[in-house]
Amino acid sequence: MDIQSYFPIWNQLTSAQQHLILDSLMERSVQKGTLIHNGSGDCTGLLLVQSGQLRAYILSEEGREITVYRLFDRDLCLFSASCMLRSVQFDLAIEAEKDTTLWVIPAEIYRRVMEESAPAANYTNEVMAARFSEVMWLIEQIMWKSLDRRVAAFLLEEGEIEGASVLKITHETIANHLGTHREVITRMLRYFQNEGMVKLSRGAVELRDKKRLEELRGT
Amino acid sequence: MDIQSYFPIWNQLTSAQQHLILDSLMERSVQKGTLIHNGSGDCTGLLLVQSGQLRAYILSEEGREITVYRLFDRDLCLFSASCMLRSVQFDLAIEAEKDTTLWVIPAEIYRRVMEESAPAANYTNEVMAARFSEVMWLIEQIMWKSLDRRVAAFLLEEGEIEGASVLKITHETIANHLGTHREVITRMLRYFQNEGMVKLSRGAVELRDKKRLEELRGT
Numbered sequence: 001m002d003i004q005s006y007f008p009i010w011n012q013l014t015s016a017q018q019h020l021i022l023d024s025l026m027e028r029s030v031q032k033g034t035l036i037h038n039g040s041g042d043c044t045g046l047l048l049v050q051s052g053q054l055r056a057y058i059l060s061e062e063g064r065e066i067t068v069y070r071l072f073d074r075d076l077c078l079f080s081a082s083c084m085l086r087s088v089q090f091d092l093a094i095e096a097e098k099d100t101t102l103w104v105i106p107a108e109i110y111r112r113v114m115e116e117s118a119p120a121a122n123y124t125n126e127v128m129a130a131r132f133s134e135v136m137w138l139i140e141q142i143m144w145k146s147l148d149r150r151v152a153a154f155l156l157e158e159g160e161i162e163g164a165s166v167l168k169i170t171h172e173t174i175a176n177h178l179g180t181h182r183e184v185i186t187r188m189l190r191y192f193q194n195e196g197m198v199k200l201s202r203g204a205v206e207l208r209d210k211k212r213l214e215e216l217r218g219t
Numbered sequence: 220m221d222i223q224s225y226f227p228i229w230n231q232l233t234s235a236q237q238h239l240i241l242d243s244l245m246e247r248s249v250q251k252g253t254l255i256h257n258g259s260g261d262c263t264g265l266l267l268v269q270s271g272q273l274r275a276y277i278l279s280e281e282g283r284e285i286t287v288y289r290l291f292d293r294d295l296c297l298f299s300a301s302c303m304l305r306s307v308q309f310d311l312a313i314e315a316e317k318d319t320t321l322w323v324i325p326a327e328i329y330r331r332v333m334e335e336s337a338p339a340a341n342y343t344n345e346v347m348a349a350r351f352s353e354v355m356w357l358i359e360q361i362m363w364k365s366l367d368r369r370v371a372a373f374l375l376e377e378g379e380i381e382g383a384s385v386l387k388i389t390h391e392t393i394a395n396h397l398g399t400h401r402e403v404i405t406r407m408l409r410y411f412q413n414e415g416m417v418k419l420s421r422g423a424v425e426l427r428d429k430k431r432l433e434e435l436r437g438t
Contacts, residue, residue, distance in 0.1 A: 125343055128348065
């Protein structure tokens, strides 16, 4: 396995820390629909997605769900090991959206490495900050749902102007058109891609489901 | 100042790291209403609240606001130094809700300490996890708004049963009544307190604004 794609700081760990992780690593294959982790009572461990797709969501008392974020190949799931963080006070469930193969690092092992290693702790910080950003984005979507409509409208308009369904356009350019940041557009387009509305490639956005984009845009 | 109340891991820092922080610390007094930090472009630094009250909120493109969390005496504000975390991709604004005195640690100094010190990085992780929990709680409130009503209803009912506005009751007991966790109730009651509906003291909850509790409970 190429563990550096999950931990860019791998070479900053000591040999002992690397062995601790490698020796405890478990491979697991789960079928689509499997509930892998169920709330903070579960101490599943860190999940490293080899292939497949996971969904992290919260559940209301009435059984309603909302997806908080998704995880794809080479993503790392931190909150399935939330038992190692005292301050985590929410219950996240994680299920396989597709047949998925993953590695699991036991939470206790990861906590031990993180306690001694500043690079590991700082990397964990970055992973948490990235998830935090996804959650803040979700709040904005829930509260205001406006930019997604604007992006959908912009893409459809560009498609009409160019008379094409493959738009040669950078995220930066779209951001400049709409008065926002490139990162925000990148995030939005990835969401569109997850939903099957567009397909992204270097320097291009392909419109795959114009009907849904039109529905999103509204009138 | 008692810096250990902000950094329980203070004694695990080296003398050089402690001096780096102490020598860079700036005291700042701001009046109620002051905008202290405005989005990720601002690299204000870590804020340590001496006295007063801060509000962290996000702003929609149309100018609508939503409070994400509040900070009180001895709280530490991390996201005002979000420039030190590459993965933070959201804009939080922080304003003084009351006249506030605070210390500021420049982001660059804190980042340097965090890079070398596993205890500092792990503590930062815990602070971020605590804020993450507040944000997840907010999503649940926004999406489902049910437990707050249940807590309000429970407190009003207890007040009627006891014929008193000061309830001698622990958070644990309330949690057991409502089938939830103590931490969730503590969080909810602190929110009620921030809103002026109750006043908390050891082993007691005083109902301060029954009218608003009744409104919250609904019919």
